Amino acid sequence: KTPPPPPFNANIALILSRQAKAIGDFDFDAVFISKEASDNNIYRRGGGSAFPLFCLV
Helix, strand or coil, X not given: CCCCCCCCCXXXXXXXXXXXXXXXXXXXXXXXXXXXXXXXXXXXXXXXXXXXXXXXX
């Protein structure tokens, strides 16, 4: 069985800041997309929550 074409064969995650209100601005800019393993403290005011977008076993 062949894998699906990109981007569906990649495990990527949406990472959101847990401390979004601590930024102090109306623009929400604490969002990251990663295809690699990420540090638990990715944002300077605290860690992020990772949500997998594609997960192939």
